Amino acid sequence: MQVAAIDCGTNSIRLLIADVAGGALTDVSRRMEIVRLGEGVDRTGRLAPEAIERTRTALLGYAAEIAELGVDRVRMCATSASRDASNAEDFRSMVRAVLGVEPEVISGEEEARLSFAGAVNGLNAEPPYLVVDIGGGSTEFVVGFERVEHAVSVDIGCVRMTERHLHGDPPAPAEVAAAEADITRTVDAALRKVSGHGAMTLVGLAGSVTTVAALALRLPEYDAARIHHARIPYDDVAKVTADLLGSTVADRRDLPVMHPGRADVIGAGALILRVIMERSGKLSVVASEHDILDGIAFSLA
Template structure:
């Protein structure tokens, strides 16, 4: 009898920001973080810091009340390790140290007040942990400050902190948008970090910028309600930011139900900062990241070898282990499709290969669903999955590959048109090929390990053969031959089964 797998220790981060105080509990410390609990309280600690130098008394009371609940929640969930950080409002306010002392007594852990450069670096590390090979400028907009820092791959340059957080800007400008615009223009025009952003990606981090993304997703009718990795051309983002400012003048922003009441007044300031970031940096794309300081903090604690792993593949592997009938079979499927791609001569980029490997890992996660709905359910699960290090287009490609594995390739079982539109025609056809390959592999092996390594591909001219070793020949059947011939046709070959 197998022993139940020992559960890894959960880890939590308490993030005391200038606008919100948040608790996030992660399943375990790993390359692919999965949050199991996430709660915030919009306290507005930094609401008056710029004008009075103090954390507002009512905001302090709200924050301490929230921290008492968070401490209790960590105990209820038996969180193994708790890390606590505080940002701009606490480091800038003259009564910040007194508040932190009270907060530490409540939380029972040391609270690190992050300096501006450290906060910028952790934001950059968060983006690195959640975006595959980022290249651009990370901008983390909080309530009290804006951190800007250049990232390229795993390399991080020095960052800068500016008093342009939404609450700080509201406070500094005395709620005058004209005055706020002058402040933003003066602060951003000469920032060297932004000068290096031309033609690259600007990674927008922070709750109020995420709120802007949520509005854009709803208004544009975008088919995926996934914030992380949502990307739009900078020109579209600039038009959108300007449009939001016009709405603010007519007070229509107050009616946006998709955004929390306490955050709505800050949307205009966030849009203003984004507008001038685009004007100065001239990026090609704006990408929104839900990975930021908290994820960067935990990523920084991983070993070098763990940080070097592919975040998306690690996430796919976790789902494979949790939901597939055999995790080892999925690993064998990777090798099996590697051989297929090599023998057939399909051209793949590094990105094509990693997405194919991820699809292999996820190819059996829908087996518990009713057979009539496995295709649509896995399509939704993968496209909306809690993954990092993959673009929305990549999500959809992987999801379509697994969809075809379950739904088949007949015209009456086509995926939704909005999903097809999110990938290129070449990617769509590649997903069909990969889905057809999965249908052959899973039919042969019944998703059990040890079978696929005993089958081999051979090519002779335009003929593709699937060779079964002698010990596996009883697995050959007409249905296997039919599916393999379908796969061969998709790559322009005729197909046959060979018994060795």
């Protein structure tokens, strides 16, 4: 069976087309576009028309590839931004027109479950796992062994924290301190809710984490195979975070592993990861290239 999974978040929209057999996924195609669907949602409570149009343009390309390959099943999940927006129906009607399926605006708990399923498949590390999916608008905290035991979704993400706090280029120390205080309060509450301090292995998902891992590994270019399941020590995460927050957007964009559309929000994403490591007491994080997208694909099988 061939399936297509689409994950539309606050910052990016991603496609995975995969063959599913015997409980395993074989990638046919993985694509990602930065569309910033959630631009301004934290401030206005609405999806901007230009953000919906950027998403529509990316989705047109995905729909063409899905049709060309004759995929058996399609599932599209939309997360933080489209949960929060008062005009989410504008987004949903656009998706129906382009893709021909209803986008599922999933809850934070479902987002957490799918992320966990994608992340722990094939992971060789000591459970229980604390899986954190740092998105654009929200971050999911999930604790479990082979399945989810506890999960919570909280409204901190790289886009949301940048828009709320980090206005300078580079951000001023006072802005960083305000962001860190905001993140710390939320992380502490989330860790208490999921009993995160007792987990043995911290697993980090999504573009902020994998970009920090690529920088910590000093890769000459983005290499998903090198990043997947790499274990990054806290000291390396702290150094990368300080470097990113101390540099301009233009400087970040020049880094060889940096996606241009992530350069303005990566400092906040790295800060969220660093605070999670500090508050949970974890000395390292395992970066995973498998996440909610893989969980969506597994759900279709």
